[in-house]
Amino acid sequence: MESNIKVRNLNVFYGATQALKNINLDIPNKQITAIIGPSGCGKTTLLKCLNRLIESTDEVNVTGQVYVDGEDIYSPKTEVTHLRKKMGLLSQKPYPLPMSIFDNVAYGPRLHGTTKKNELKSIVEFYLKEANLWDEVKDRLSSPASKLSIGQQQRLCLARGLAVQPLVILGDEPTSALDPQSSAYIEQMFLKLKADYSIILVTHILRQAKRIADYIVYMYDGEIIEHGEASDVLNHPKHPKTIEYVSGVIS
Amino acid sequence: MFKLGTSLRSRVRTNNLAYYLFYLIGAISASLVLVIGIGLLIKSYPIIESHGFFNSIFSIDWYPLKSKFGLLPFLVSSCYVSLLALIISVPVCLLTAIYLIEYASKKVLNLFFPIIDILAGLPSVILGVWGVIIIVPFIRDYLAPFFGVHSTGYSILAGSIVLSIMLVPNIILVFIEILKTIPQELREASLSLGATRWETIKFVVLRKSIPGIIAGIILGLSRAFGETLAVLMVVGNVVQIPKSVFDPGYPLPALIANNYGEMLSIPLYDSALMFSALVLFAVVLFFNLVSKLFLNRLIKYLKY
Amino acid sequence: MKRKVIEEKFFLVLMIISATLIVSIIVLILTSIIIKGFSSFNLAMVSQTPKGGYYLGKEGGILNAIIGSFYIAGGATALATALGIPVVMLMNVYLKADSKVSAVLRLCFDVLWGVPSIVYGAFGFTLMIFFGLKASLIAGIIVVSILILPIIIRAIDEISQTIPEGLFHASLSLGATKLETGFKVNAKQILPGILTAVLMAFGRAIGDAASVLFTAGYSDSIPTSLTDSAATLPLTIFFQLSSPIKEVQDRAFAAVLILTIIVLCISLLSRLLTNRHNKYKI
Ligand SMILES: Nc1ncnc2c1ncn2[C@@H]1O[C@H](COP(=O)(O)OP(=O)(O)OP(=O)(O)O)[C@@H](O)[C@H]1O
Ligand SMILES: [Mg+2]
Numbered sequence: 001m002e003s004n005i006k007v008r009n010l011n012v013f014y015g016a017t018q019a020l021k022n023i024n025l026d027i028p029n030k031q032i033t034a035i036i037g038p039s040g041c042g043k044t045t046l047l048k049c050l051n052r053l054i055e056s057t058d059e060v061n062v063t064g065q066v067y068v069d070g071e072d073i074y075s076p077k078t079e080v081t082h083l084r085k086k087m088g089l090l091s092q093k094p095y096p097l098p099m100s101i102f103d104n105v106a107y108g109p110r111l112h113g114t115t116k117k118n119e120l121k122s123i124v125e126f127y128l129k130e131a132n133l134w135d136e137v138k139d140r141l142s143s144p145a146s147k148l149s150i151g152q153q154q155r156l157c158l159a160r161g162l163a164v165q166p167l168v169i170l171g172d173e174p175t176s177a178l179d180p181q182s183s184a185y186i187e188q189m190f191l192k193l194k195a196d197y198s199i200i201l202v203t204h205i206l207r208q209a210k211r212i213a214d215y216i217v218y219m220y221d222g223e224i225i226e227h228g229e230a231s232d233v234l235n236h237p238k239h240p241k242t243i244e245y246v247s248g249v250i251s
Numbered sequence: 252m253f254k255l256g257t258s259l260r261s262r263v264r265t266n267n268l269a270y271y272l273f274y275l276i277g278a279i280s281a282s283l284v285l286v287i288g289i290g291l292l293i294k295s296y297p298i299i300e301s302h303g304f305f306n307s308i309f310s311i312d313w314y315p316l317k318s319k320f321g322l323l324p325f326l327v328s329s330c331y332v333s334l335l336a337l338i339i340s341v342p343v344c345l346l347t348a349i350y351l352i353e354y355a356s357k358k359v360l361n362l363f364f365p366i367i368d369i370l371a372g373l374p375s376v377i378l379g380v381w382g383v384i385i386i387v388p389f390i391r392d393y394l395a396p397f398f399g400v401h402s403t404g405y406s407i408l409a410g411s412i413v414l415s416i417m418l419v420p421n422i423i424l425v426f427i428e429i430l431k432t433i434p435q436e437l438r439e440a441s442l443s444l445g446a447t448r449w450e451t452i453k454f455v456v457l458r459k460s461i462p463g464i465i466a467g468i469i470l471g472l473s474r475a476f477g478e479t480l481a482v483l484m485v486v487g488n489v490v491q492i493p494k495s496v497f498d499p500g501y502p503l504p505a506l507i508a509n510n511y512g513e514m515l516s517i518p519l520y521d522s523a524l525m526f527s528a529l530v531l532f533a534v535v536l537f538f539n540l541v542s543k544l545f546l547n548r549l550i551k552y553l554k555y
Numbered sequence: 556m557k558r559k560v561i562e563e564k565f566f567l568v569l570m571i572i573s574a575t576l577i578v579s580i581i582v583l584i585l586t587s588i589i590i591k592g593f594s595s596f597n598l599a600m601v602s603q604t605p606k607g608g609y610y611l612g613k614e615g616g617i618l619n620a621i622i623g624s625f626y627i628a629g630g631a632t633a634l635a636t637a638l639g640i641p642v643v644m645l646m647n648v649y650l651k652a653d654s655k656v657s658a659v660l661r662l663c664f665d666v667l668w669g670v671p672s673i674v675y676g677a678f679g680f681t682l683m684i685f686f687g688l689k690a691s692l693i694a695g696i697i698v699v700s701i702l703i704l705p706i707i708i709r710a711i712d713e714i715s716q717t718i719p720e721g722l723f724h725a726s727l728s729l730g731a732t733k734l735e736t737g738f739k740v741n742a743k744q745i746l747p748g749i750l751t752a753v754l755m756a757f758g759r760a761i762g763d764a765a766s767v768l769f770t771a772g773y774s775d776s777i778p779t780s781l782t783d784s785a786a787t788l789p790l791t792i793f794f795q796l797s798s799p800i801k802e803v804q805d806r807a808f809a810a811v812l813i814l815t816i817i818v819l820c821i822s823l824l825s826r827l828l829t830n831r832h833n834k835y836k837i
Contacts, residue, residue: 051728053724053727053728056651056720056723056727057651058651058652058653058726059653079259079263081259081262081263081266081730081731081732082259082263082730084727084728084729084730085259085729085730087728088728088729089724089725089728091721091724091725093721095719095721095722095724095725097722097725097739097740097743098722098740098743098744099743107726107729107731107739108729108730108731111262111729111730111731111735112259112730127727157725160729161728164729164730225803262732262735263732265732265734266732266733266734266735269641269644269647269734270649270733272641273641273645273649274645274646276638276641276642276645277641277642277645277646277660279655280642280664280704280708281637281642281659281660281663281664281667282663283667283701284663284667287670287675287678290678290681290682291674291678294681314562316688316711343573343576343577344573344577346566346569346570346572346573347570347573347574347576347577349570349648350567350570350571350573350574350833351574355574358811359574363574363578365826366578366581366582367577367581368583368822368825368826369581369819369822370581371587372755372818372819372821372822373584373761373762373764373815373818374708374761374762374763374764374789374814374818375763375764376764376789376792376793376811376814377584377588377762377792377811377814377815377818378584379793380588380792380796380807380808380811381584381587381588382810383796384587384588384591385583385587403837404752416580416584422613425575425598433569447559447560447563449559449566449567450559451561456681462834465711468671470669472684473669474669476671477669477670477671477672477674478671479671479673479764479765480764480765480789480793483791484796491579504671504673504765507673507674507677508673508676508765508768511676511677511680511769512680512768512769514692519636524677525681525773527672528673528677528678530614531671531674532670533672535669535671535674536666536667536669538669539665539666539669540666543665
């Protein structure tokens with residue numbers, strides 16, 4: 001199994017409470033990795049460690065290493081802006097930027113140096129199509145993104161994230177605020193996108209993990225209890241905690 | 252696939268440069284507190300050295316030409332005017348704030364806040380003029396004769412009335428802020444125990460917000476202490492310890508405004524005025540910190 | 556039971572009286588100064604500078620003070636905004652919410668916010684003497700900008716805290732730097748709030764007298780350079796009102812009317828801004 005993202009001995013403390021305990025994990029390339037586990041077990045925390053958003057939290061302390069493309073992202077030499085460009089994020093609730101639909105998608109490319117109008121236009125069109133949103137918004141690209149429905153906003157956020165050409169897509173329960181149809185859209189997109197991206201998905205929904213995950217990480221109380229191929233972990237869990245969770249005792 | 256530019260290096264550098272620049276601006280502008288405090292201290296040092304700190308503050312003799320610089324008349328006037336203004340303003344503001352938060356309909360609120368905003372935006376000189384044309388004659392022609400005293404109208408009372416009006420927006424907004432922080436569940440809990448709305452206000456809401464209300468009053472006091480022009484225009488500016496509210500007074504800010512920049516040839520005069528500015532600054536600093544302390548306590552108190 | 560009801564009724568009546576009292580006093584203030592001002596207002600007031608003998612009741616107007624006030628308030632607001640926005644960005648974009656530095660900065664600006672304008676004025680004057688500057692437009696602008704800096708910072712800081720963290724993170728995750736996020740996302744999200752804060756500061760600047768009393772000087776002509784001394788509306792009101800000549804006093808009332816109209820416009824404008832929905836805001 002090839003892996004460009006390796007987590008080594010990662011510990012995270014919020015003040016005095018330890019949210020992650022000695023995490024070691026290799027994320028397989030170009031697959032969908034689902035992080036599952038009961039509420040408060042540290043899924044979001046782990047995800048935030050991968051793009052260093054954890055650092056903007058109050059009173060947080062991170063030890064250990066996370067290697068992305070062989071480079072320790074917590075070493076002082078690493079440029080956080082560069083890292084974040086590589087790690088696209090899809091949050092639980094969509095946060096469209098306070099600007100038009102067009103500008104939302106063009107925001108990243110503009111920052112990264114694309115300024116030609118025509119080029120931006122084709123970029124925006126390409127990624128909106130990629131996120132399955134183009135047909136719905138092509139006539140109102142200049143209207144505010146906040147006017148879209150939540151499901152559309154989430155797809156816009158996906159298009160916006162793809163437009164900066166990340167290597168990895170991090171999703172923190174990206175479908176939990178959406179209606180079933182929009183959720184299905186996003187899931188389908190993930191299945192399509194895994195050809196080009198490594199996808200790490202935090203999810204509460206066991207069925208979702210069953211539907212789309214190739215690799216499963218099961219966490220409990222800040223620790224990784226079990227991880228492996230989805231079929232193994234879901235069908236033949238080894239650890240008793242995992243068995244309980246997979247059979248629906250813990251939720 | 253599209254090719255993205257690679258301007259990252261310079262963007263990051265700009266970002267970091269901005270950070271240092273912003274830090275510098277922040278540090279310099281915040282250090283104004285120190286700069287002003289120390290500057291005033293240095294400038295008032297001559298008078299403290301030659302007359303003594305407490306002697307200057309607690310002497311009632313103000314004869315600059317004879318090198319007597321007692322600030323007591325000004326301090327007393329300032330206290331009179333400020334306290335009286337608060338006594339007028341606070342109950343009215345508290346009642347209004349309670350009304351607005353606990354009883355008033357959305358419509359009333361939408362009408363009330365723009366009006367309060369107008370008052371908040373009125374420059375003090377305008378309120379001063381208004382005091383001169385309305386309050387002063389009113390005191391001279393009606394109020395003072397009613398109490399059987401003679402007054403020119405330019406008096407402590409006129410100053411406090413004008414000041415009390417100026418304080419209204421400030422105090423009301425603080426009170427409203429405080430009342431809003433009281434969780435709705437507390438009210439509901441009390442109401443569901445069979446208390447009436449007024450009982451809930453009296454025993455739950457007000458009790459919980461006492462530290463906040465005190466903080467608001469202290470903050471108002473510090474505002475009142477420093478207000479200059481509006482008070483100056485109606486208070487009479489006579490150097491004396493006022494004996495009744497119909498007597499003229501001479502608050503500290505008015506002393507500075509009326510005399511600073513002139514007659515700087517009189518020895519120590521300039522230093523004495525700077526000393527009064529220092530006193531003003533210190534009072535405001537003190538009140539501010541105290542009210543912050545109270546507010547912090549309120550927040551803690553509400554959390555647990 | 557009956558007592559309870561009576562008590563509540565009693566206090567309710569008191570409350571309504573209080574609220575009504577406040578509103579009626581504001582209305583009284585506005586109507587009395589507007590009526591008084593109108594009766595002595597004429598076009599020359601706003602179109603001419605003081606002519607010879609103006610302060611004895613002869614020809615002229617207060618255009619010098621109107622322009623001077625706009626120069627000083629405008630300059631000070633621009634300066635204070637230019638300094639204030641970086642400070643707010645520092646506290647809300649660069650530093651974490653629980654940062655000690657932010658806490659100290661906020662405390663300092665709270666204190667500065669409370670410092671009376673007469674103290675700024677007197678202190679500014681001392682500094683001017685120290686540096687050998689004379690009372691001038693630029694000195695007035697600097698002192699007034701210091702007066703309104705904490706107002707701007709506090710106001711913008713307050714609305715900055717309403718920006719959802721997720722929005723900030725979303726922009727960072729796209730590879731934006733904090734600076735870029737601050738200006739392109741955060742500022743945009745709270746733009747009406749920023750404008751309101753700036754307007755409020757402008758209103759404060761144009762109405763404040765004590766800070767320009769010693770620092771801006773006073774001149775009958777419209778300032779043409781930053782080192783000229785400049786008249787301001789509050790001071791022209793103050794000086795003319797203390798004149799014994801009735802015509803001059805009347806002009807003070809007309810000047811009050813002008814200043815009132817200016818601040819009412821500001822108040823109206825900021826209300827329009829807050830009410831108008833920021834269409835891009837999420
Ligand atoms: N900012 C914070 N400060 C202090 N503790 C925190 C903070 N954020 C999270 N925690 C704690 O760290 C632990 C892990 O939180 P995390 O948000 O990673 O859980 P999660 O698995 O994502 O839960 P959920 O499924 O509910 O989203 C929890 O116990 C939580 O209370
Ligand atoms: Mg979570």
